[in-house]
Amino acid sequence: MKIGILTSGGDCPGLNAVIRGAVLKGDRVYGDEFVGFRYGWRGVVEGDMVPLDRHTVRGLSRQGGTILGSSRTNPFEGEGGGPENIQRMMDVNGIDAMIAIGGEGTLTAARRLVDEGGINVIGVPKTIDNDLAATDYSFGFDTAVEIATEAIDRLRTTAESHQRCMIVEVMGRHVGWIALHSGMAGGAHAILIPERPQSIEQICEWVLHVRDRGRAPVVVVSEGFHLDTMEEAHSHKGLDAFNRPRLGGIGELLAPMIEERTGIESRATVIGHIQRGGVPSAYDRVLATRLGIAAVDAAQTRQWGSMVSLKGTDVEIVSIADATGGLNTVPDYRYDEAAVLFG
Numbered sequence: 001m002k003i004g005i006l007t008s009g010g011d012c013p014g015l016n017a018v019i020r021g022a023v024l025k026g027d028r029v030y031g032d033e034f035v036g037f038r039y040g041w042r043g044v045v046e047g048d049m050v051p052l053d054r055h056t057v058r059g060l061s062r063q064g065g066t067i068l069g070s071s072r073t074n075p076f077e078g079e080g081g082g083p084e085n086i087q088r089m090m091d092v093n094g095i096d097a098m099i100a101i102g103g104e105g106t107l108t109a110a111r112r113l114v115d116e117g118g119i120n121v122i123g124v125p126k127t128i129d130n131d132l133a134a135t136d137y138s139f140g141f142d143t144a145v146e147i148a149t150e151a152i153d154r155l156r157t158t159a160e161s162h163q164r165c166m167i168v169e170v171m172g173r174h175v176g177w178i179a180l181h182s183g184m185a186g187g188a189h190a191i192l193i194p195e196r197p198q199s200i201e202q203i204c205e206w207v208l209h210v211r212d213r214g215r216a217p218v219v220v221v222s223e224g225f226h227l228d229t230m231e232e233a234h235s236h237k238g239l240d241a242f243n244r245p246r247l248g249g250i251g252e253l254l255a256p257m258i259e260e261r262t263g264i265e266s267r268a269t270v271i272g273h274i275q276r277g278g279v280p281s282a283y284d285r286v287l288a289t290r291l292g293i294a295a296v297d298a299a300q301t302r303q304w305g306s307m308v309s310l311k312g313t314d315v316e317i318v319s320i321a322d323a324t325g326g327l328n329t330v331p332d333y334r335y336d337e338a339a340v341l342f343g
């Protein structure tokens with residue numbers, strides 16, 4: 001079988017490990033051939049691809065980013081877009097199937113290509129935000145949490161030296177998993193997530209409580225968090241190429257509010273894309289490699305429209321529709337468990 005692999009949407013540590021796992025298993029066990037589409041769906045609609053063999057993927061599991069590049073191209077748009085054109089491109093190049101590695105947008109596009117055009121696609125979930133349903137964890141998340149936790153640890157020592165309040169802003173557009181886990185790991189005194197709007201009074205109460213114990217408060221906030229007085233997440237950077245608000249800046253908004261109300265000198269730090277860059281953690285390398293292997297197995301058994309996912313410690317097959325039907329939000333019980341330690 002000849003399989004085309006693509007990485008699409010925001011990048012994520014572990015993408016290369018998926019590619020390596022898929023190519024090694026397919027080459028060694030099934031005698032598959034591989035190509036990599038360049039820059040996500042853009043390579044698919046433009047027929048832009050590079051050969052991938054076992055030598056190309058050597059040493060890739062530890063490499064951040066994606067050797068194939070990524071984009072947010074819509075495969076239904078443009079001259080070569082749409083299922084008919086894509087099937088023609090596959091036929092011309094002798095490609096039997098595609099493995100699409102991406103988030104909810106990429107997987108929705110993949111599902112439509114299967115449903116509307118009968119294209120042979122297997123999905124692999126990726127997101128540092130851990131917001132995809134139908135998988136317990138996605139690779140990239142563990143690495144992002146490690147990076148955010150290290151930042152919290154470092155900010156804590158300078159906070160203590162100066163008796164300041166530190167606001168640490170982490171990624172998380174719709175869900176607060178990175179904030180929850182890094183905040184718990186780093187011993188944050190308050191964790192603010194999109195799923196649970198809070199009042200500024202409550203945040204200041206936690207902060208003052210910490211100060212009264214002689215400690216320097218550390219507050220971790222997801223970029224998608226909003227105060228109970230705000231209609232939606234803070235955005236002051238305009239829209240991205242797809243008309244979605246570019247998030248980021250809630251930390252800078254909160255710091256002066258906290259300083260004014262508590263009298264504690266406050267500083268905000270945005271970790272930003274550092275959370276998405278560099279080498280994946282060992283956990284993410286293993287998960288990504290297993291998902292790559294499973295995706296090739298699913299192609300071998302022709303389970304088009306399915307997605308490989310983690311359930312407990314096992315890699316299982318689900319339908320892409322299950323993964324794109326809703327978000328994996330932080331449940332109340334997980335937030336309430338952490339909140340016992342706030343203040």
Ligand SMILES: Nc1ncnc2c1ncn2[C@@H]1O[C@H](COP(=O)(O)OP(=O)(O)OP(=O)(O)O)[C@@H](O)[C@H]1O
Nearest residue numbers: 008009010072073074102103104105106108109127
């Ligand atoms: N309903 C859809 N039909 C066709 N294409 C879609 C659909 N939704 C999204 N896409 C395409 O898939 C691309 C990737 O989606 P998106 O930019 O949301 O990234 P993602 O895979 O969800 O990753 P991220 O976690 O970074 O958001 C989009 O730019 C868009 O062109």
Ligand SMILES: O=P(O)(O)OC[C@H]1O[C@](O)(CO)[C@@H](O)[C@@H]1O
Nearest residue numbers: 010128129171172173240247276
């Ligand atoms: O800057 P970019 O690449 O458009 O994406 C930023 C977004 O991507 C994510 O990292 C993952 O979806 C979000 O947390 C963040 O809002």
Ligand SMILES: [Mg+2]
Nearest residue numbers: 009103104105
């Ligand atoms: Mg998306």
